Amino acid sequence: MNQSFTSLCGIRYPIVQAGMAGGPATPELAAAVSNAGGLGTLGAGYMAPNDVKAAIKSIKEMTAKPFAVNLFLPEEFTFDRDQTEKMEATLEGFKERLGMEKSSRFTGWTSHFEDQLDVVMEEKVPVISFTFNAPTKEIIDRLKQEGVVTIATATTVEEAVRLEAVGIDAISAQGSEAGGHRGTFLGSEEQALIGSMTLIPLIADAVSIPVLAAGGIMDARGMAAALALGASAVQLGTAFLTAEESGAHHLHKEAVLESKETDMRLTKAFSGKMARGITNIFMEEMTAVDNLPPYPIQNALTSGLRKAAASRGEKGYMSLWAGQGAPLAKRRPAKQVVQSLIEDYNRIADGLVKL
Amino acid sequence: MNQSFTSLCGIRYPIVQAGMAGGPATPELAAAVSNAGGLGTLGAGYMAPNDVKAAIKSIKEMTAKPFAVNLFLPEEFTFDRDQTEKMEATLEGFKERLGMEKSSRFTGWTSHFEDQLDVVMEEKVPVISFTFNAPTKEIIDRLKQEGVVTIATATTVEEAVRLEAVGIDAISAQGSEAGGHRGTFLGSEEQALIGSMTLIPLIADAVSIPVLAAGGIMDARGMAAALALGASAVQLGTAFLTAEESGAHHLHKEAVLESKETDMRLTKAFSGKMARGITNIFMEEMTAVDNLPPYPIQNALTSGLRKAAASRGEKGYMSLWAGQGAPLAKRRPAKQVVQSLIEDYNRIADGLVKL
Numbered sequence: 001m002n003q004s005f006t007s008l009c010g011i012r013y014p015i016v017q018a019g020m021a022g023g024p025a026t027p028e029l030a031a032a033v034s035n036a037g038g039l040g041t042l043g044a045g046y047m048a049p050n051d052v053k054a055a056i057k058s059i060k061e062m063t064a065k066p067f068a069v070n071l072f073l074p075e076e077f078t079f080d081r082d083q084t085e086k087m088e089a090t091l092e093g094f095k096e097r098l099g100m101e102k103s104s105r106f107t108g109w110t111s112h113f114e115d116q117l118d119v120v121m122e123e124k125v126p127v128i129s130f131t132f133n134a135p136t137k138e139i140i141d142r143l144k145q146e147g148v149v150t151i152a153t154a155t156t157v158e159e160a161v162r163l164e165a166v167g168i169d170a171i172s173a174q175g176s177e178a179g180g181h182r183g184t185f186l187g188s189e190e191q192a193l194i195g196s197m198t199l200i201p202l203i204a205d206a207v208s209i210p211v212l213a214a215g216g217i218m219d220a221r222g223m224a225a226a227l228a229l230g231a232s233a234v235q236l237g238t239a240f241l242t243a244e245e246s247g248a249h250h251l252h253k254e255a256v257l258e259s260k261e262t263d264m265r266l267t268k269a270f271s272g273k274m275a276r277g278i279t280n281i282f283m284e285e286m287t288a289v290d291n292l293p294p295y296p297i298q299n300a301l302t303s304g305l306r307k308a309a310a311s312r313g314e315k316g317y318m319s320l321w322a323g324q325g326a327p328l329a330k331r332r333p334a335k336q337v338v339q340s341l342i343e344d345y346n347r348i349a350d351g352l353v354k355l
Numbered sequence: 356m357n358q359s360f361t362s363l364c365g366i367r368y369p370i371v372q373a374g375m376a377g378g379p380a381t382p383e384l385a386a387a388v389s390n391a392g393g394l395g396t397l398g399a400g401y402m403a404p405n406d407v408k409a410a411i412k413s414i415k416e417m418t419a420k421p422f423a424v425n426l427f428l429p430e431e432f433t434f435d436r437d438q439t440e441k442m443e444a445t446l447e448g449f450k451e452r453l454g455m456e457k458s459s460r461f462t463g464w465t466s467h468f469e470d471q472l473d474v475v476m477e478e479k480v481p482v483i484s485f486t487f488n489a490p491t492k493e494i495i496d497r498l499k500q501e502g503v504v505t506i507a508t509a510t511t512v513e514e515a516v517r518l519e520a521v522g523i524d525a526i527s528a529q530g531s532e533a534g535g536h537r538g539t540f541l542g543s544e545e546q547a548l549i550g551s552m553t554l555i556p557l558i559a560d561a562v563s564i565p566v567l568a569a570g571g572i573m574d575a576r577g578m579a580a581a582l583a584l585g586a587s588a589v590q591l592g593t594a595f596l597t598a599e600e601s602g603a604h605h606l607h608k609e610a611v612l613e614s615k616e617t618d619m620r621l622t623k624a625f626s627g628k629m630a631r632g633i634t635n636i637f638m639e640e641m642t643a644v645d646n647l648p649p650y651p652i653q654n655a656l657t658s659g660l661r662k663a664a665a666s667r668g669e670k671g672y673m674s675l676w677a678g679q680g681a682p683l684a685k686r687r688p689a690k691q692v693v694q695s696l697i698e699d700y701n702r703i704a705d706g707l708v709k710l
Contacts, residue, residue: 013710014710156616156617157615157616157682158615158617175550175552176531176548176550177549177550177552177553187617188617191617191620192617193531194532194616194617194679195530195531195532195550195551195552195570195571195679196550196551196552197530197532197550197551197552197570197571197572197577197580197581197680198532198571198573198577198616198678198679198680198683199616199679200576201573201574201576201577201680201683202616202680202682202683205683215550215552216550216552216553217552218553218556219556221555221556221583221584221585222552222553222556222584224580224583224584224707225552225579225580225581225583225584226552226580227707227708228576228579228580228583228703228704228707229576229577229579229580230576260512260513261511261512261549261553261554261557262511262513262542262543262546262547262549265546323553324549324550324553324554325552325553325556325557327512327557328553328556328557328560342710345710346709346710348583349583349704349707349708349709350709352579352582352583352704352707353582353704354701354704354705355368355369355697355700355701
């Protein structure tokens with residue numbers, strides 16, 4: 001199956017850089033990964049449509065190779081004014097600690113998805129990856145007409161089967177090890193925490209399209225493991241987060257590089273949606289707070305706090321997304337991440353003793 | 356590293372059958388796995404010393420090959436009379452549903468560990484595996500003098516390093532996917548849920564003794580993955596639980612064979628210690644009950660209920676331990692589990708395309 005994903009996307013190596021939204025997955029990182037023979041990805045989930053356009057143009061200036069843009073599909077949510085106001089009051093306490101001025105009240109949230117998608121299609125981006133839902137048949141048809149390759153995230157067999165049925169070209173199978181947001185869109189987030197060791201073969205058995213293994217893969221050992229389990233390619237987030245070209249905050253990179261495997265925890269505190277990151281003060285104190293507004297409301301409510309924390313260098317209030325494999329991360333150019341994956345993979349594949 | 360574990364134990368294949376206590380890991384299963392070239396294990400954790408002796412003699416009648424006995428190391432716990440009585444009252448409600456008579460009050464719990472260990476050493480069992488703690492230096496010295504090979508379970512890097520330091524011969528690295536009880540003995544059980552995809556390379560990097568990969572491995576794909584990640588051998592529980600020679604209750608086997616990957620959940624309801632099993636009524640209703648007595652008290656308190664449920668065929672109140680890979684389980688002889696692991700592994704190892 002390796003052949004199929006690489007030829008589908010027109011790339012040399014079955015290596016995808018995850019679309020880490022909110023900073024890490026910059027045009028520079030995407031271009032470096034694509035230039036090294038993998039599939040770089042712009043993390044456009046939170047970007048305004050004009051910024052997406054500018055970023056795509058910037059990638060095109062740095063590489064002639066195929067690359068992807070990652071978008072967040074909108075999902076149903078319920079806005080509860082009372083719940084939101086209580087959370088605003090809770091968050092004021094954290095904001096005071098950071099010396100922030102009182103924020104203006106939350107007035108609503110609008111998805112940029114349709115406009116982001118228009119930009120990505122205008123710019124003829126060759127690959128689009130989706131997270132947080134299954135695209136509609138309408139979207140898929142439009143993308144197929146333009147020859148765009150589509151990838152979407154599944155965290156269970158049921159989700160993978162659904163995505164194949166709507167016409168997605170490849171499944172990104174997100175194991176429980178993964179850093180950042182869970183892509184679960186059917187059923188309970190808690191019950192959809194399946195380790196890569198079982199999620200990959202289960203999804204590979206259930207669908208006939210290529211499967212990307214995402215979650216816990218940090219080096220060539222993980223890459224060889226994922227391909228042995230039935231994946232056609234690997235998707236790495238945390239391993240690229242500490243790359244030189246990554247736009248992650250320097251404190252975020254340092255926290256990943258210094259982490260132990262037991263430091264990462266799942267939390268809904270930052271966004272209302274379950275995500276894995278390095279435990280900090282905000283995550284710990286928020287475990288005592290219930291009735292969190294859902295994503296994307298909670299995400300919007302904490303946005304100012306996280307930005308202020310980042311600019312003040314207060315990592316206790318930043319979302320330090322990282323997968324369980326974070327202790328294996330290294331600081332180096334993205335090109336080197338790709339090259340050592342390939343070199344070490346070939347050595348490992350050769351070294352698997354016959355029994 | 357494969358060579359080292361197989362030659363250490365004197366076995367042909369780097370395949371270990373997990374010591375599933377409480378029924379599945381019978382003498383028949385252990386002997387069948389050892390006869391097939393793997394390392395069979397008697398799950399002796401809950402057995403009375405005399406029963407351990409009889410079971411070992413029975414294994415010796417069925418195989419001349421090396422086998423292992425798995426023992427639970429005692430651990431510190433606090434007995435709280437009030438907490439225990441409240442739980443007894445809660446459990447009476449469940450017992451009434453099953454038409455059980457009112458139980459006698461809990462009077463205390465004694466570890467059989469020392470006597471179990473004496474029996475296992477008298478019987479000159481070649482391999483002992485430990486769970487739930489690190490053996491003392493005294494025990495290790497005694498075992499080393501007799502040439503017994505020792506294995507112990509770690510769920511974090513810190514635990515693996517501790518076990519190597521006390522002189523254990525091989526680490527069983529238990530990924531979060533694993534079924535049954537978590538072996539965590541240092542720090543929080545919740546923070547020690549690391550997927551096999553990252554736990555194996557992290558522990559392999561941290562110790563210089565052989566690492567067994569345990570958690571989520573159901574077939575040759577998982578075995579090839581584990582060896583690529585740096586394991587010297589694989590340890591399979593759920594894959595052997597549905598074997599013909601397994602002593603698991605037929606309803607337990609059927610539940611595993613019919614499961615989806617999202618059916619398994621972590622619970623402390625049955626034993627006071629975190630374990631992964633197929634969600635049922637007892638687990639669901641017990642999520643509303645707090646202040647559970649610790650292991651081994653809660654385990655003793657629910658023991659009668661679980662036995663009665665098993666004999667009445669009420670799977671809603673049985674502990675249906677299973678790993679996340681349960682949907683990949685098959686009903687077949689243990690010999691066939693081992694043989695297909697080897698045959699398929701060789702095909703997969705051959706098939707890993709060079710990049």
